[in-house]
Amino acid sequence: MNLGDLKTEVFSLMRDTGKTKYSEAQVEKRLNYAERLLCSRLACYEEADTSITTDAGVTEYDLPSDFGEETAVYLGSGKLTKMAYAESKGTYTGTPRKYYTRNSNKIGLWGTVAGGDTLTIYYNSIGGVMTADANEPYLPKKYQMALVYYACYVCGLEGDDTRRKDFASAFSEITGFAIEQETKDYFDQGWPEMGDLDTDTRDPVDQDTYLL
Numbered sequence: 001m002n003l004g005d006l007k008t009e010v011f012s013l014m015r016d017t018g019k020t021k022y023s024e025a026q027v028e029k030r031l032n033y034a035e036r037l038l039c040s041r042l043a044c045y046e047e048a049d050t051s052i053t054t055d056a057g058v059t060e061y062d063l064p065s066d067f068g069e070e071t072a073v074y075l076g077s078g079k080l081t082k083m084a085y086a087e088s089k090g091t092y093t094g095t096p097r098k099y100y101t102r103n104s105n106k107i108g109l110w111g112t113v114a115g116g117d118t119l120t121i122y123y124n125s126i127g128g129v130m131t132a133d134a135n136e137p138y139l140p141k142k143y144q145m146a147l148v149y150y151a152c153y154v155c156g157l158e159g160d161d162t163r164r165k166d167f168a169s170a171f172s173e174i175t176g177f178a179i180e181q182e183t184k185d186y187f188d189q190g191w192p193e194m195g196d197l198d199t200d201t202r203d204p205v206d207q208d209t210y211l212l
Contacts, residue, residue, distance in 0.1 A: 001144050004133030006031050009148045013167075014155050022155055028130065034150035035137045036128030040068060042178055044138050045124035047071075056115030060108040063101070068126040073099050075109065076117055083110060146174040 001009070010027050011017050039045065045068055052061050054075075073080045075096055083098040088110050096111035107121065127138040137144055149171040156164030 001136070001141070002133060003028065003031065003130040003135045003137075006137070006144070006148055006151075007133070009145070010151045010155070013148065013152050014159075014161070021159060027151055027155070030151035030154050031137075031147050032128040032130055034128075034147040035130070035139055036066070036126050037150075038143070038146060038175065038178070039126040039128070039138050041175075042139070042143075044140065045069075045126060046138050047122070048125040049120060049122045052119040052121070054109075054113050054115060054117040054119055057113060059110070059113055060106050061119065063105050063107055063121070064123070064125070064129075066125040066127055066129045067104065068124040070101065070107075070121055070123045072122040073107070074118075074120040075099075080109075143174055143178045146171055146178070149174070 007024060007027050010031070011019060011022070014022065016022055048064070048066070050064050054061075070082075073082070078097070080097060080099045083100050085100045085102045085108070087098075088100050088108055090110075092111050094111050096109040096113060098110045100108045100110065102108065107119075109119070125138070129135075130137065137147060139147065149167045153164055153167040153171060155161070156167055
């Protein structure tokens with residue numbers, strides 16, 4: 001399914017084909033969030049890269065919204081070495097040879113940054129950047145209805161839809177099967193119950209993770 005198909009499914013299940021209760025922008029946001037959440041858990045990555053032109057004296061830059069994990073970082077033609085964020089508190093005034101990431105949305109260069117250099121980041125994309133109806137999610141097709149059920153669940157919370165528990169159950173069923181099939185060698189614990197929105201879960205993800 002592409003983004004257009006996913007949105008159609010959401011509006012149909014929410015009985016809002018006239019789009020009077022929810023906007024396309026709201027539904028797109030929830031579908032994209034769901035893709036980032038699921039792809040990061042299931043390790044469904046696509047290789048991607050981005051380039052940033054540095055500004056003199058500026059050491060930190062925003063990472064792409066679909067950033068999962070970097071695979072290589074270059075400043076000009078020189079490959080940089082990763083360092084811990086805490087190490088960057090030390091003083092170094094030479095040309096950057098190391099970088100760090102923090103909060104999954106920032107990349108920093110350690111040293112004196114000149115303006116006009118090209119910072120190239122090769123990374124694993126976790127998706128969640130669908131904007132055109134023809135865009136397709138990275139998630140394997142057999143799991144894509146989980147995106148629909150997640151979006152319906154959040155819409156149901158806002159609209160006090162009594163079916164929200166059914167959407168949560170459908171979401172959990174697909175994601176549970178996906179984890180068993182795709183990541184059983186990597187994860188020892190089960191998927192958190194989506195309908196149980198408290199902080200006492202089996203996974204270090206709290207209720208705010210599910211609310212946009």
